[in-house]
Amino acid sequence: MLDLNFVRENLETVKTALDNRNTSTKSLEKFVEVDAERRRVIGESDQINQQRNTSSKQIGALMQQGKGDEAEKLKAEVAGLKEKQAELERQRDEAENTMRELLAALPNLPASDVPAGKDESANVEIRRWGTVREFDFEPKDHVDLGESLSILDLERATKIAGSRFAILNGAGARLERALVNFMLDVHTTEHGYTETLPPFIVNRNSLFGTNQLPKFEEDLFHLKDERGFALIPTAEVPVTNYHAGEILEAKDLPKYFTAYTPCFRSEAGSYGKDTRGLIRQHQFEKVELVKLTLPENSEEEHEKLTQNAERILQLLGLPYRTVVLSTGDMSFGAAKTYDIEVWIPSQNTFREISSCSNCTDFQARRMNLRFRRAGGAKPEFVHTLNGSGLAVGRTWIAILENYQQEDGSILIPEVLHQYMNGLEKIEK
RNA sequence: GGAGACGUGGCUGAGUGGCUGAAAGCGGCGGUUUGCUAAACCGUUGUAGUUCAAAAGACUACCACAGGUUCGAAUCCUGUCGUCUCCGCCA
Known part of the structure; x- marks a missing residue:
């Protein structure tokens, strides 16, 4: 959420930012009016x-002096104010609610160094790592590989749940678990994150805090429950909200959290793309990185967080590139986003495996998450950052496809051997 | 799930209808003292909104949340949420 005073005083800036984000500026006219x-x-x-x-104070005083008549007169007067007051209160609630709705619907302002553009075609590749493998045979995709190795069963997943679900078996399930453990170990021991295991169900307040609500209601799986519960679409929701409503001390920042959770997304099925395989699922696993930082440090922390995610791909020996998203491609709450894209041989292209965003004070304002500098200063909003470190399902795909052998077996990257009980190769 | 107790400022904790935005203590900040530290003493210290060019000031709201009673509510009533204790059940 943007700051009310900021929007009022910088209407033109906000207008330009909305244009760059392909967002209608119509609500700004209403904003001025309602304000x-x-x-x-x-x-x-x-x-x-x-x-x-x-x-009321006078009435009290009069009563004490025993001047009951005068008190009664005043009482009648105040009673007359009541109706007027009730009406004003109603108008006030309405205006404030409308104001809140308008503000809550405005996306974050893009950082000044984000390339302007209307969609992903304006994204800019900023670095590339690893060498894309030259195959001397026709590489298969992860579905063919996984099914022939009996480590992936999509058909039965459809039977017991529906399309966009998957079952991993044997070494396939083990590989998924190995990746989770590997990622968490790297982030906790090498990058200084604190591991946390949050609820997989959250309430509406939390969803508002991290911008899923009110705009993206239909992307969520809601529970049939009067408490307004939904399954988390990402660990960003429970983890970023961890300190919601609190005032932290500056000396306790930054805070780094990493969390493994399943993620549930209803929207995944509505796109006609990526219908084959594990790329886009209603349920997937993810290791998430979340940071709470001082405002002046969030840019630097964003760079570091992105590199922390990249480190996983480097250790796994998977080629990738990192792009900075253009203003038109960024998600609602982000001021700046880096996408990390891993090489997928069967598609002969790079596919997103992590999205790392600096949300500045946007989410912190929504969830009223503040900090105080030493010396009893006024509370300020912290900056929140998040990124996948990494999407486990897509990492699983990348390993199968990049490490496949001509006979359909899969070589397991060395760093995972200890997590696979010494297994070095998945074969029939 | 059943029974009971309770939710007050950064923390502990007083406060059962007006003089309470809220005692006291702790913590924080400023100062005096001191070779330095500590102690002691003095002062100060919530958040948000409206007004104002800004500051100062003034006003409004906030004692879990939402309603209600009343001229007036932290205080009385109702609902919701949460915490604790005991019992039951379960992993």
């Missing part, structure tokens, strides 16, 4: 309250 109305109503209603408070 004026809101302030007018607040002024009036505060004034009525003041009158009421003053009179």
